[in-house]
Amino acid sequence: MSNISNIEEIPLEAEPQLQEEEQDIRENEENNENIQEDIQPVEENIPPKRGRGRPAGAKNKAKAPPPPKPKPAPKPKAKRKQPEPVYEDDSSEDDYYQAPAPQYDSREIAAEVLGLLQHQKRQNNMARRSHYASWFQNML
Secondary structure (H helix, E strand, O other), X not given: OOOHHHOOOOOOOOHHHHHHHHHHHHHHHHHHHHHHHHOOOOOOXXXXXXXXXXXXXXXXXXXXXXXXXXXXXXXXXXXXXXXXXXXXXXXHXXXXXXXXXXXXXXXXXXXXXXXXXXXXXXXXXXXXXXXXXXXXXHHO
């Protein structure tokens, strides 16, 4: 690119000068080739350029597989349960101690549960309101 500024305009009538310049250029090229043959490249001990990342020697190596676990000791055999002794039924005593089970209607149970839940909700609302009200007691 720097040679572009050094270009000289040559008129078309100056052909003999071109031939002389071509000869000069050929001579210079021959001299350059001779000089380049005489020059030997200098070998320096330049380390190779390193790439990015970890060096190859630092890569993760596969871990050795864990040693096999020893076999668990055999479990002792379960002991047989002794059958429970069967006692004679004394139905007279059982009837005496058993109270008759109360009969509930599903509607009564549902109404009672609903009442308990409403009472609980009212208590929670009142507790929340009193808690918030305590924040504003000092403002009045």
